[in-house]
Amino acid sequence: MKLLKSLYLNNRIFIAIGAIVICFIASFIIDDLIIIPQALFFLFLGLVITDMLLLYRTRRGLAGSRIMADKLSNGDDNEINITLQNSYPFQVKLRIIDEIPHQFQRRDVNFYIDLGAGAQKQFHYYLRPVKRGEYSFGALNVFVSSPLGLLARRFRFSQDKLVPVYPSYLQMRKYELLAISNKLTETGIKKIRRIGHNMEFELIKEYVAGDDYRTINWKATARRRHLMVNHYQDERSQQVYSLIDKGRVMKMPFEGLSLLDYAINASLVISNIAIKKSDKAGILTFQDKIATHVPASRSNNQMGNILEVLYNQKTAYREADFSVVYNFVRRKITQRSLLLLYTNFESVYSMQRQLPYLLNLSRHHLLVVIFFENTEMKSFVEQPAADLRRVYHKAIAEKFIYERKLIVKELTRHGIQALLTTPQNLTVNTINKYLELKSRGLI
Structure with missing residues (x-):
């Protein structure tokens, strides 16, 4: 047989x-x-x-x-x-x-x-x-x-x-290697010029060729009778939280991948980059209630914990409750932190309903609201209209695209950082925003 x-x-x-x-x-x-x-x-x-x-x-x-x-x-x-x-x-x-x-x-x-x-x-x-x-x-x-x-x-x-x-650990490793070798600009990530002197003193050491002569410590040089320089390090141990909305608005697919999965992949990458930059990374997922919470840390097993938590994320197609998020953050995250909120607003009205909670979050933390452009609608608008019916469809599509830009202006007007991005460029744009905020000394 x-x-x-x-x-x-x-x-x-x-x-x-x-x-x-x-x-x-x-x-x-x-x-x-x-x-x-x-x-x-x-x-x-x-x-x-x-x-x-x-x-x-x-x-x-x-x-x-x-x-x-x-x-x-x-x-x-x-x-x-x-x-x-x-x-x-x-x-x-x-x-x-x-x-x-x-x-x-x-x-x-x-x-x-x-x-x-x-x-x-x-x-x-x-x-x-x-x-x-x-x-x-x-x-x-x-x-x-x-x-x-x-x-x-x-x-x-x-x-x-x-x-x-x-979640996309290959993407995480790619950006990790680029961050270690300082080659992030090769993938389209901007090099942000640091404004001001946002450095903290670490130690005094002997001068070696290549040290900045402007950091010479003349008093220590006089005492030791050879050149001594101050050594500085970037301010570190800032908390970076990825807040992921798992509501029904995040199930929209682009190129086969849902917005939730795009947000999860970006959160994994930005958490790893933050830890490599000596910050602490944490995760918070929510729908009508808080689903999971990984406290911010930069321990050796933190990325493993984040990866396992993100692997098990699912949605119940419910409406997200931002009041629950605000109450939880106020109770559990006491230190001022960078909050990267991944969500999606379809209209100005849907954003205004959540605006009071976003304003309360921004008073105690640095909040960045990250939401998505509809790339399929954008490509539809760029196609020529062949008949009157298509003209009406294009007009409605343009209205939706314009409302996304109004949402950005409205959030900016209230002092909230906003990032409107295509799903495909989410990771790069999020890293750019993180590096920009660090260079400006806002976190």
Whole structure:
């Protein structure tokens, strides 16, 4: 039974059977030709038996595996590697079908390659998940055909692997490396000129080549009889909280990824950047009540805690209650902090309903309200109108776009920092805002 389960027929065998059947039909018309289809039939049986012996004579003719990370990064292209080793003494033709999770809704993950005798080959493809959660991979199916190409033998590798999809840790690592090497400007992040002298004294040390001569401590130099300089460090240990709205307005999808997932990915990156910049990072998620709270810290395991908390975030499609957020922040976050509020306002009226709570938050903390441009509506407006109905639709779309700009002006007028961004540029623009506020000494 195992042999029959792994045995498959190629198209070539059906073509051969069809040709033999045609020859038998022709032999009924011409009696002298009966010997030809009979000879072809026995030759065909011999080739089928030979092909089967070639494929099954070697017990483990092919070795293979699917190599991938223990977890996938949401919203990113994750590399999936496939390695194959041919143990047959002849070249084989391979058809590879990978059973990827149903969440991807793809039916095109199959490949055709030739593999020489004793050769090994590795290739890869990419998967981009757009939802967090557990993804179940099936088997890696490889159909092996000999040079005769009549039959195929199926091998199965790396069966039933469960892989979690976490918030975008690949994006987090990318910006972490850029922040450490001071190359954030290469990805479009602005270099902000520091205004004033927002530095705090750390120690006095001996002068070495390259030190700023303006920091020479003349009194210490006179006492020690050689140059001494003051060493300063940036003000540190400021608290940076990401406040994530999980209400129904955050379920709108752009490029397959919901606004909630964009906010979660950006929160993970900005938290990591803040810790690398010697600040403390924390998380607060809410709907009609507070869902999760990770107190601000810069301990070694803080990013692990934040990653696990963000992985489990879901929405119940409820309206967000900003009064609950204000009461919780007043009770739990006593130190002045930078609050990055990820939400979405569809109209000026929806913002004005929450404005009293936003004003109260901004009195005790530095509040930045981050909300989103509708990129699909913007692209719709840019298309020419072909008829009167489309003109009306464009006018309504332009009204919605204009209201987003009015929201920014209204928040700015009340002294609240506002950031209107496209979902795709959320992470970069949030980092820019954070660096700008630090350079201005506002946190």
